[in-house]
Amino acid sequence: MSEFLPQTGEIKLGDDELTPRQIVSKLDEHIIGQKNAKKAVAIALRNRTRRRKLDPELREEIYPKNIIMIGPTGVGKTEIARRLSKLCGAPFLKVESTKFTEVGYVGRDVESIIRDLAMVSLNLVKQEFRKEVEAKAKERAEEALLDILLPFPAKTSIADPHPPSIGFSTNEAEEEREKRFSETRETMRKKLKTGKLNEQIIEIDIPQAGPQGLPMLQVFGAGNMEDLDNHIQNVLGDLMPKKQKKRKLPITEALKVLEEAEAEKLLDPDKVQREAQKRVEEMGIVFLDEIDKIASREGRAGADVSREGVQRDLLPIVEGATVNTKIGPIVTDHILFIAAGAFHMSKPSDLIPELQGRFPIRVELEKLSMEDFEKILTAPRSSLVKQYQALLETDGIKIDFAPDGIKEIAKMAYDMNEKHENIGARRLNTIMERLLEDLSFEGPDLPEDQRSLTIDKKAVESKLKGIVEDKDLSRYIL
CATH class of the missing domain: 3.40.50.300 (P-loop containing nucleotide triphosphate hydrolases)
Known part of the structure; x- marks a missing residue:
């Protein structure tokens, strides 16, 4: 709107x-x-x-x-x-x-x-729809996790083998216990929020994943056994109750699983389906x-x-x-x-x-020109050059592509498409992989003073020219 x-x-x-x-x-x-x-x-x-x-x-x-x-x-x-x-x-x-x-x-x-x-x-x-209930699902998952970590105490009965201390009535003792429990629970909540419990392993019940929706009979033609098999499983899954299975997980993972389960409960299946x-x-x-x-x-x-x-x-x-x-x-x-x-x-x-x-x-659609290849390498929001720069930067390797280097890569891609099978922009992927193969392999082990380099025309030619000129070899590599 x-x-x-x-x-x-x-x-x-x-x-x-x-x-x-x-x-x-x-x-x-x-x-x-x-x-x-x-x-x-x-x-x-x-x-x-x-x-x-x-x-x-x-x-x-x-x-x-x-x-x-x-x-x-x-x-x-x-x-x-x-x-x-x-x-x-x-x-x-x-x-x-x-x-x-x-x-x-x-x-x-x-x-x-x-x-x-x-x-x-x-x-x-x-x-x-899950985004709309995300905050509420997170709250409910947190409460469910606290219930597992610190279950609510059972109320004191008349036959309690540990009656309240002398001087306290049963009601006062209950209130005292609830107060102490609330304080302990809040302390546990703070630890959960600050990440102090992240590595603790707990056991939770996870519902077995099953298909959604109502069982529906469909007619399948000959040869459509794959769809028929899937449909039978779906119908049986809808008719049978969902089983629970126990899993031991770190609290960080358990919280995510519980959030998913709570979000699923908050969704209106009919509304989602419509x-x-x-x-x-x-x-x-x-x-x-x-x-x-x-x-x-x-x-x-x-x-x-x-x-x-x-x-x-x-x-x-x-x-x-x-x-x-x-x-x-x-x-x-x-x-x-x-x-x-x-x-x-x-x-x-x-x-x-x-x-x-x-x-x-x-x-x-038009065949890609050499100028198009240059633009594909640099112009899009997630261009190939930006992708490779970001990937290598995770290992502390900084690479810059000089304009003449970009031009040479585009020229090689265009020439290869002209000489061999025209696979369009996908040719750039093969060339970039070959160009940066050694750097991707050796990069994490390079000393600090060798982790910054510029790829220009000379670097591209020295790495790829022999392969491009060898027609038999280029069929397999590029």
């Missing part, structure tokens, strides 16, 4: 109120280039916000415009979809289209996509990778029959169907599907016409 800031006269936009331009700007913080793809997904996300503001009658008639991204591996297809989902807090699931054909003519049931997405949504919503269901239906994003691998070429038989069958199975899910899941029936009408593929051996028109019609937006 938007929020007006009187001190500046500006409107602060929440993630659900970002304009397409602002969405692209946020994606630019993590992904270099690919303006067309970013523009397409930004419009798709903004259309969801627009749709929510319409009258219910018209809202139901507007469906998401699914997208096909066309481009080689390593250019940012998956990352764009993943970052988009994080931007709006949407449930996100990446699936390989080929997993539905890996057993020949009988692959996994395509409805498992929606069931998996539902569980992603449930976990996402649980995390959010919100998770709504989140999937209104905001879910499914990334169908390698969609080109299930495209069937005209005039081909054999495996292409299987590919076309998977496309036809995907049709009702993409078009709009109701799928039974552990959080209830999910209507897929408004889930956004983003498909992606390199389309080296096939083209989007090789998909069956019905499926093509469900993906009206097609964007082609």
